[in-house]
Amino acid sequence: MFADTSYDALSVDDVAQHAGVAKGLIYYYFKSKRGYYLAIVEDSVAELVARAGGESHLPGAERVRRTVDGYLHYAEHHHAAYRTIVTGGVGSDAEVLAIRDAVREELVATIAEGAYGRRTLPPIARLALVGWLSAVEGITLEWVGGQRARTGPTSPTGPR
Template structure:
């Protein structure tokens, strides 16, 4: 087989792979909407297939099981959350931290069911779902460390201090999307101030990681 023939064979395969990826992404998008309104236990595979207007076998083909489908949906939601939170890398350190927190809150506000699933750990005590959640926490810690210190290779006191703050953010954000008694801007400012306190505590424990100077506001 010559080079031209190999290319002719490769093109249909590439198109097939693209269609397959697009179909999988479409099923995940449908699943995110379904699980936003209905609990995991209340949805059978027959229900999912009927509401998605697809054959049940297609879902098994891409995800093997309902749990596999659910995990894929959570992982997709996690990717969105981390992308939102890590935006604004071109900003100055303090502004980048503020953007990270604001983006995190925007995601939670507009994707409440997905956020609750990520933070609460999904269905019961599921080790894979909890591992996904822990991965989100580590990603947010790394994003904050990069924004605040300009590096992600931080010492244990700094990592644990930032992780404790992230866990408090999760609790505050869950309360906020349930109550809606604060504006996003107010909550963001509060969480930034709380982070400042955490970082000053980290600096006392490890002077190699100084807290950034507060941002100056005009006016």
């Protein structure tokens, strides 16, 4: 629902009605609309990291390829969640930005491990990898944004 409605315009009543539950149940589990929103972001992040970081038993180059493919697959099929994760959510939300930063760190570590056999890198290599990931985020935002205008999804990594 947050993908289609701004945070401020969406009420807990709307969420409860859409879910078919009593509003009190939302408050019981999430304490507030913000708690619910952060839970959605955290759940989306967990799915992205799991998809990107899976297959740890594969050889390094194949693991990096699968990490990038998983990342793009997630963005392709979860446009709104991907945008929220990469852009930091509603406004300048410090908690969402912290979640985003943790995802970036995990992706950098996962790619480093696949490419170099270790999760930590010398500063210059890490800087290059972070710069590359930032470019990937921007390009992917443009790609998933353009998909809504096209008929049928396409992937920058080729047909699936």
